[in-house]
Amino acid sequence: MPTQRMSDGLPDVPEWIDEKIDVNERRETQDHHIVDAIQTAPRPFVSVKYLMNKLGMSRQGVKDRLDLLEEIDVVSSCQGANGRVYWVTNQVSKWPVPPDVEVGPKKSDETTVSEFISQTHVQLAVIALFIGVGGSFLITVFLTSTALSVEIPYEVMDGIVLLGFLSSLFSVLFMFVAGVYWLFDRVQRHESPGLGS
Incomplete structure (x- = not known):
């Protein structure tokens, strides 16, 4: 059951996640916003680029925050076809992402x-x-x-x-x-x- 955090200006997140993440007053974008962006994404997993566009954060900022959330087992990740994908950890079952999942369209067939x-x-x-x-x-x-x-x-x-x-x-x-x-x-x-x- 999600906690009622909207009065604090934070999006609703499941209670088990709310217990694990803290509010940092110095940050404009809280961990709650990152979790909410992942949960409300059109797909059950997201890329760093998606979160950058959705939250207006830098690539390194998103990666650092996702690493912290992964350390406390709020999000999980694996390598997809064109990059790393992230999803909110499900406590009931592990949600495997196949390695051939496309994170985003490849820009071209040319070799990098x-x-x-x-x-x-x-x-x-x-x-x-x-x-x-x-x-x-x-x-x-x-x-x-x-x-x-x-x-x-x-x-x-x-x-x-x-x-x-x-x-x-x-x-x-x-x-x-x-x-x-x-x-x-x-x-x-x-x-x-x-x-x-």
């Missing part, structure tokens, strides 16, 4: 920067690039010292040239492996059911 960088073939290509740049630098040092007739011991010069060429070779090898991973990934995506071409 973080998704792009986390791909194995991209990481291998970046390693190949750094190794190749290092090898090119060593070969440039050798050619410059030769052109300027700088006297460097033969063993050191031999090591620089060998390391430069080996770095270039490993760079090509890593680039080849990155290409194989990319092809394997493309073939796997096309063979997976339910994924577009």
Whole structure:
């Protein structure tokens, strides 16, 4: 049974929630408002963005308050398809949210920067690039010292040239492996059911 808090200017919340959350006079938006916004949402779960728009709070402010409410078991959350979703904890039963729940429409089918960088073939290509740049630098040092007739011991010069060429070779090898991973990934995506071409 909800408590009668409307006289205090606060929305009604279930009594068990009212006992757990306190009123903070320094805050314009009380925890009661957050719980009420979740309970009156058109869906049984909400995203941080929904609460930001509904309550006019910052993203970090909403996240901090939801974390506190989750610590005292007023709200629960789980990772959805496009972000974290929150709902008021039900003491009678656990309300599971499937992991494929859409928090909001995805802006586009394009890969984000973080998704792009986390791909194995991209990481291998970046390693190949750094190794190749290092090898090119060593070969440039050798050619410059030769052109300027700088006297460097033969063993050191031999090591620089060998390391430069080996770095270039490993760079090509890593680039080849990155290409194989990319092809394997493309073939796997096309063979997976339910994924577009």
